Amino acid sequence: MSLIEHGGESDMVHHWSRDAWASVRANEPVTVAVYLAHGFELLALSSALDVFRLANKAAAREAFRWRTVSHWGEAVRASCGIVVAADADLAQERRYLQQLERPALALICGDEPDEGRETKVLSAWLRECRQRRIAIGGFGSGVAALAKAGMLNDRKCAIHWEELPAFKERFMRVEAAATVYEVDNDIWTCAGGTAAFDMLVELVKLNCGEPVAVNVGELAVAGRVRTGDERQRLPLLRQHGRINPTVVKLIELMQRNLATPLTMADLAAAAGLSRRQVERLFRNDLGRSPCRYFRELRLEHAKLLLAQSSMPVLEIAVSCGFVSASHFSRCFRETHQIAPHEARNLSAGRYLGV
Known part of the structure; x- marks a missing residue:
């Protein structure tokens, strides 16, 4: 997945005045490395990458650039069966940490099997990222990879409601919740699925300003963008109206x-x-x-x-x-x-x- 192409996008019509756009910070592009483990959730990945693509479109500049990473640089099969190519292997990504190409954010999409070499190398990369003050994050089962690396001890994180009971039993030092997403000390976690969209719109807001973030929601035809502390669900309620x-x-x-x-x-x-x-x-x-x-x-x-x-x-x-x-x-x-x-x-x- 290469950098976004901007052909024709600068001519789009925005919904804010020139004064509003003048307040948007003109930062350097935010580079994001997205690690893909086999069996990752495609919905979370596509939700995340489309936020970056639409942010570039809304800001009329390259606000974000991204690359996909896998352990060996191999193509990775999602849980739905679709195969996604990787731009780099983890060894190359670790070398990037000492170069201009180093990311500002490392996102983990999916989790490697326990006790395998992949898990140990992934954990080492995450610890190196933290040492260099690089923000990290995870979607769905990718949050477990952060926990195994010790990155979530004594911190808040969001876990999919279905995985929450077992996660709490396994990682007792982590403050896990069934919220849409959590941000704690530059560690971004969400429940997966469309929660990745909500979480990264907040990232766009922090880096590009609220007008760009709102425009991303409009371009994605999102009914609304959820806040991080909202509940993922009310348990046992399959269909319900307004609850007192x-x-x-x-x-x-x-x-x-x-x-x-x-x-x-x-x-x-x-x-x-x-x-x-x-x-x-x-x-x-x-x-x-x-x-x-x-x-x-x-x-x-x-x-x-x-x-x-x-x-x-x-x-x-x-x-x-x-x-x-x-x-x-x-x-x-x-x-x-x-x-x-x-x-x-x-x-x-x-x-x-x-």
């Missing part, structure tokens, strides 16, 4: 207390309402009681841990607030029509759909 803010607040409280289930008295006190009022809000908005919703939330958390971790069933039961493995197994079977140990033996695709 008090219900959202209580759901977030439940998510923070999965291991120590809250009582109706706790929920009512947190909302500043009576038990009956809290019950009515949940039944009106979600069609079930707060207690039932909380149990479903804990069981979903357990389902993700069973699929993504090797934790014993008893530990999963305790971490999800069940008093015993037998109680957990009974509740899990009632909800999913399958026992926890049987679910773990299924393939991930079949299991997550139970």
